[in-house]
Amino acid sequence: GQQVMQIPQYQHVQEGEDFTTYCNSSTTLSNIQWYKQRPGGHPVFLIQLVKSGEVKKQKRLTFQFGEAKKNSSLHITATQTTDVGTYFCAAYMNRDDKIIFGKGTRLHILP
């Protein structure tokens, strides 16, 4: 079936360093959403990207949607301990009317 590949699976960074997670698809996506799941918590919606080349920012978080709408990234500038968690991308597959999740990137912050 259709898949959304997310890398890396794990990332350890020193507090204050930047972090990026990537999602890639072999097919064109209608849109893509990003979620954050804190340890022990449930996924919480962060943002949705719809347009080709779209860039959105939320404080230290920058989200991008590729020009071909086949990839997306989430970049965190100057990580803080509150950024710890797993970040998921999720893409809406128009043909199947389904939302497919990437496997997530678990971010661990070293103090």
Place this chain on the structure above:
Amino acid sequence: EAQVTQNPRYLITVTGKKLTVTCSQNMNHEYMSWYRQDPGLGLRQIYYSMNVEVTDKGDVPEGYKVSRKEKRNFPLILESPSPNQTSLYFCASRPAGYYEQYFGPGTRLTVT
């Protein structure tokens, strides 16, 4: 407060003993889904429902049943649980035409 609730939050059971995990949302959302989350495998969709009495299989439906008799409720039924169904389960909902999903707090199920 707009929310998705799940019960129970934690459950330990034995192989073969039927169980139901309830899910309810108060946002009048059309779409509801069940996911299971396992280490290294991310969130995998079990079943979803587009509206009352309309359900469809997700990626890992084997061993599960669902029903959608009311718009707000979407229970997950395990007729004969097995140890490989030990997992963290999430219910989620969203309105038709929108793709932001609201997740419940999760149900941690252990089948021995």
